[in-house]
Amino acid sequence: MPKLDELPVELLAHVALFTNRRNDNRSYDPLDLSELLALRCASRSCKGAVRRAAKQHRAAxxxxxxxxxxxxxxxxxxxxxxxxxxxxxxxxxxxxxxxxxxxxxxxxxxxxxxxxxxxxxxxxxxxxxxxxxxxxxxxxxxxxxxxxxxxxxxxxxxxxxxxxxxxxxxxxxxxxxxxxxRHRSPAEDYQWHFPRLECLNFLRAGSASAFRWDGVEATLRTCVHATEVDLTNVTVSPRLVDLILAAPAAGRLKRLDINEATVSPELILRFAGGLEALSDLQFPHEFDGGRAFYSSLVQARPSIAKLGLGLSNELDDDALRIICNGLRLEHLELTCVENLTDRAINIILESPCAETLRSIEISYDPQFSSEDVLRLVRGCPELAELNWEVSEDAQLLVQNAVAAAIWGRVGHVDGPNVDAINALLESRGGKATRVPVLQEDGSWRKWPS
Known part of the structure; x- marks a missing residue:
């Protein structure tokens, strides 16, 4: 083999691009520069090659x-x-x-x-x-x-x-x-200086200062390229809704985040009816809209494809049926939805959403067993992303299916079911879920095999 000094610098630079390669799934193992530094010290040619490769190398x-x-x-x-x-x-x-x-x-x-x-x-x-x-x-x-x-x-x-x-x-x-x-929110204090911003952010740093309406109006007037509105932790008033709906960017706004906001169902419906491009909606915590609200929502904006129901949403099976039959969802969040029963899985599978779902979040919903989740993944052919979180404390009570039945709403996580779920997700180009599995010897298997 020729010595490194005998190779063209361009070829050495290309070779250097392949050092420090790691498995992308191992995000917890960050890249370092040791291999590039070692190569740089190998010869004068390598020194120049590394300098060229650094412009494209992902470690740099x-x-x-x-x-x-x-x-x-x-x-x-x-x-x-x-x-x-x-x-x-x-x-x-x-x-x-x-x-x-x-x-x-x-x-x-x-x-x-x-x-x-x-x-x-x-x-x-x-x-x-x-x-x-x-x-x-x-x-x-x-x-x-x-x-x-x-x-x-x-x-x-x-x-x-x-x-x-x-x-x-x-x-x-x-x-x-x-x-x-800032003292208030970005939209109140400085966003009007940056006309290309993608998110109109109303998240406040504190609640003591008075609302700065002139700043809001300047931001809404200037940021004409925005596609998102973040109302996290905001008390949403009719005046604020009016201003957002009248903004030049209103027709471009695709995402509305009202996580932890104080907002009435009526104002949410006003947003849904007025934001023509709305396709991604995140509800506040413990939201209780009722079946009539969800019927109005799907009529006002049937183009919603991503729906985050928020932590501890109060909807029941009938409300979920209205959502899944009225929307063609690509993403659905179910986090601590205590009023849903295990029949919710069938409601999703029997709706048009079974053909459109690409990702779903199921977190701390013990009424759904690993068998239920497996049926969901099998019945949704496009589903490749599953964010599934299960309380380990709950699993300690259910070392087998019999015990799970005794404890009623506490779900049973079965290792083979988890393996089957992971295999399906990976076959569709997704990543394996990292839900922990309680093994027969009492130990936890936290990562998929």
Missing amino acids: RSFSFQRSSAQKIAAIGHVFGSGCRSLSFGTVQSDQAYEARKSLQNFVTSTNGQLRHLSYSGASSQYFSMPELLELCRACPLLRSLFVHGSPTGVITAANLDEFASAVSRACPRLHCVYLP
């Missing part, structure tokens, strides 16, 4: 520095910075604070303006403040998402929020996702 796409030394940041940036597309870093406070800040600036510069995602989580200090963060953003004209974590007393404060948002908007015109520290 994302870096995170949390109280890292200036030397480490500088070394990684020198070799792999050109391939980085996502960077996160924390508080710049150490004996080398000034040097670490300069190394971060050099690292961002080494990406040659190709950075797409930037995230900062840390406090303000004499070595790192809003101007320094803004300088980093200005070196990333192609940035698509920016996250600045922390309280509104850190790098971004109430006094400099508007200045920072305005400057970042000019420097990074492609931003479609921005989260900054």
Whole structure:
């Protein structure tokens, strides 16, 4: 075989792309750069090859520095910075604070303006403040998402929020996702600076401050490309509904998230009737709409394909039948739905949704046994994604089907059924469920074999 130095650098760069390959399903085992670094040290040709390969290698796409030394940041940036597309870093406070800040600036510069995602989580200090963060953003004209974590007393404060948002908007015109520290919600405090945002976010940082209607109106007027509305933990008023339905982006809004919101069934129906593109709806916790509500919902917006019923929804079997016969669902969430019986599985299988479901979430619903879940997966030929969570405490009471019958609503998880479910999901291109199985020796098998 020829020596490495005798191979063309282009071929070596191609070979280097295949180092550090891991199983994508093993997301808990992150990539490292040891193989690339070893290859870089092998010869002069390899050094150039690694520098070329770094621009495309997936191990070099994302870096995170949390109280890292200036030397480490500088070394990684020198070799792999050109391939980085996502960077996160924390508080710049150490004996080398000034040097670490300069190394971060050099690292961002080494990406040659190709950075797409930037995230900062840390406090303000004499070595790192809003101007320094803004300088980093200005070196990333192609940035698509920016996250600045922390309280509104850190790098971004109430006094400099508007200045920072305005400057970042000019420097990074492609931003479609921005989260900054604020006193109210993003829609009230800064989102109007970013017209390409995809989500109108009304999630409030606190409840004490007065609602800022001028900020909401500016955001709804400016963010014409939005496709989502997040009303998580919001008290939804008729005035807010009116403003959203009258917004320029109303005809584009596909997703409505009212998780943990305080909202009446009547206002939800107004959203459903007014948002023509609505296809993804997430209900609040413990929602109790009644059968008449669900009948009105499927009539108002039969195009809904993704439905999250929310934690502890009060619907019963008849309400579920209305949903499944009136909608062609691709995703359904059933989490702690205590009023449903085990007949709910048959209701789904006997409805048009059996032919359209691609994913389903069944969490902490002990009325559904592993046999029921297996029947569901078998009866829905397009179903490839199953988020199935079962309480281990409940399973401790049901080491066999007889005990499960004694305990009534406590479901029985049978190992062979779980294996059959996993095999079907994987055959359809999905991933095996990680539901734990109580084995005969009393131990838990938490991962599929």
